[in-house]
Amino acid sequence: MPTASPYTHVVFISLDTLRSDAIAANPFKLWPGRYPGVTAPRTAVLDELARTGAFFPNMISAAPYTAASHGAIFTGQYPLRNGIHEFYNGRLKSPSIFTYGRRAGWATAMKVDFPIILGPELGFTRDIDEYIVEDDDKFIVAMTSASHAVGLAHFGGVHMPYGFHNLCYGGDDYRDKVSDLERLVPDNVPPLTDQLVESFRDSADLDLLLRYKHAVNFLYEAGRYDEIFQLYLEGIEYFLVNRFAPFLERLSEALRRAGARPLLVIFADHGHEYDADTYGHFNSMSEGVLRVPLILVGDGIQAGLHARRIRTVDIVPTVTELAGLPSSAGSAFDGASRAGVARGTSQLTEDAPTVAEAYTSDTREFVEFQRQQLSGGRPAPLRHVLVGQAAYLGDRRLTRRVARYASGFAGIESVDEIVVERFDETLVPRLEPDADPGELLNVLSDYRATLESAPPVVTDEELRAQLRSIGYPI
Numbered sequence: 001m002p003t004a005s006p007y008t009h010v011v012f013i014s015l016d017t018l019r020s021d022a023i024a025a026n027p028f029k030l031w032p033g034r035y036p037g038v039t040a041p042r043t044a045v046l047d048e049l050a051r052t053g054a055f056f057p058n059m060i061s062a063a064p065y066t067a068a069s070h071g072a073i074f075t076g077q078y079p080l081r082n083g084i085h086e087f088y089n090g091r092l093k094s095p096s097i098f099t100y101g102r103r104a105g106w107a108t109a110m111k112v113d114f115p116i117i118l119g120p121e122l123g124f125t126r127d128i129d130e131y132i133v134e135d136d137d138k139f140i141v142a143m144t145s146a147s148h149a150v151g152l153a154h155f156g157g158v159h160m161p162y163g164f165h166n167l168c169y170g171g172d173d174y175r176d177k178v179s180d181l182e183r184l185v186p187d188n189v190p191p192l193t194d195q196l197v198e199s200f201r202d203s204a205d206l207d208l209l210l211r212y213k214h215a216v217n218f219l220y221e222a223g224r225y226d227e228i229f230q231l232y233l234e235g236i237e238y239f240l241v242n243r244f245a246p247f248l249e250r251l252s253e254a255l256r257r258a259g260a261r262p263l264l265v266i267f268a269d270h271g272h273e274y275d276a277d278t279y280g281h282f283n284s285m286s287e288g289v290l291r292v293p294l295i296l297v298g299d300g301i302q303a304g305l306h307a308r309r310i311r312t313v314d315i316v317p318t319v320t321e322l323a324g325l326p327s328s329a330g331s332a333f334d335g336a337s338r339a340g341v342a343r344g345t346s347q348l349t350e351d352a353p354t355v356a357e358a359y360t361s362d363t364r365e366f367v368e369f370q371r372q373q374l375s376g377g378r379p380a381p382l383r384h385v386l387v388g389q390a391a392y393l394g395d396r397r398l399t400r401r402v403a404r405y406a407s408g409f410a411g412i413e414s415v416d417e418i419v420v421e422r423f424d425e426t427l428v429p430r431l432e433p434d435a436d437p438g439e440l441l442n443v444l445s446d447y448r449a450t451l452e453s454a455p456p457v458v459t460d461e462e463l464r465a466q467l468r469s470i471g472y473p474i
């Protein structure tokens with residue numbers, strides 16, 4: 001028998017790459033200061049969810065890329081503890097929300113748009129009864145055919161190619177956009193090295209994606225960051241109107257017909273941005289990349305906006321408490337439950353401390369790795385390096401850059417740059433050039449201590465004498 005719960009269905013919805021301030025209902029905007037003149041997207045479906053649910057617009061992700069970010073979200077543990085901290089390496093080893101759901105007798109389902117990343121290779125399909133690639137309706141059927149279910153619907157539509165995801169979802173609009181973009185690119189621009197893909201594609205789809213990326217790469221090299229950001233924001237609106245809103249309507253209707261009492265958990269894994277040091281998100285510690293939204297909607301959830309900082313590792317502690325799903329031990333979580341805040345019985349009184357890190361690989365090595373992987377080979381593990389870190393304490397944050405991609409992504413250079421910022425009353429980070437970084441640096445070194453291997457214990461005569469004195473017969 002499924003465990004008693006106020007809900008019968010817990011539906012996680014991951015809007016990959018949606019920065020929090022792209023939602024119109026979020027009053028704390030970062031992007032207009034960076035890209036003045038860029039037009040905001042209309043986000044009616046998200047505004048409505050944010051208005052009716054508990055909206056946390058200031059949630060910090062543990063990593064700026066998909067695998068490590070989702071690993072932290074599903075386990076409630078930081079990347080260095082749960083098994084996945086690098087861009088594409090490791091394996092999710094800690095129990096996840098799906099482990100807890102399955103133990104409680106609930107069905108589990110996962111629908112992803114990026115099966116190469118959120119798939120079996122990195123351990124994401126463990127404890128999943130039904131794993132679905134790109135088929136939104138199959139997910140709705142999988143969720144509503146069980147009396148109790150916990151599932152994830154992951155959407156790649158906000159990610160590049162912005163709004164479209166693939167030919168199936170983008171169709172002629174996608175083809176037309178690629179043609180428009182190619183008119184911006186002079187004929188003599190060399191092909192790009194970043195040929196990474198996140199999902200399996202046929203040749204027509206792959207060709208279109210690479211042409212789209214080629215145009216974006218040209219704009220990037222030319223420093224036309226605001227134009228790429230505009231494409232990103234337009235893509236959000238396109239995705240929400242053409243795919244997400246209809247999906248949500250069909251899901252809600254199916255849940256209603258099934259007599260379900262659903263809890264919706266809508267979130268993003270990381271944001272998106274462009275500047276000299278940020279190419280989208282994977283190599284960045286920008287606030288616009290790390291700050292993501294969380295919206296909880298369901299019976300017993302009080303409508304409200306909660307501006308104090310929370311972390312993506314808080315999601316599963318919150319949801320297991322709200323849904324009454326037993327987890328192995330609350331103490332296994334790095335995050336904390338915000339269930340009382342979501343129910344309206346308590347308030348966030350402070351900004352939670354947190355960390356984020358990015359470990360990435362040389363782009364050319366990754367392309368070769370993926371070529372071998374996609375042709376059925378078993379490539380050696382990809383080499384990763386730490387490129388950036390962020391620490392948050394109170395109203396300050398520190399970012400540390402320890403590596404930087406060379407121009408055109410030709411290799412990675414070591415650097416060491418530290419920046420301290422303080423958040424103003426609108427949650428915009430402002431430079432604090434004279435701030436003492438000591439306390440914030442301690443947060444980073446304490447976190448990384450997890451990675452250091454312990455030195456061997458030396459057993460000398462003094463130690464043996466001490467052990468004897470407390471009763472060991474040695």
Ligand SMILES: [Zn+2]
Binds near residue numbers: 017067269
């Ligand atoms: Zn992602």
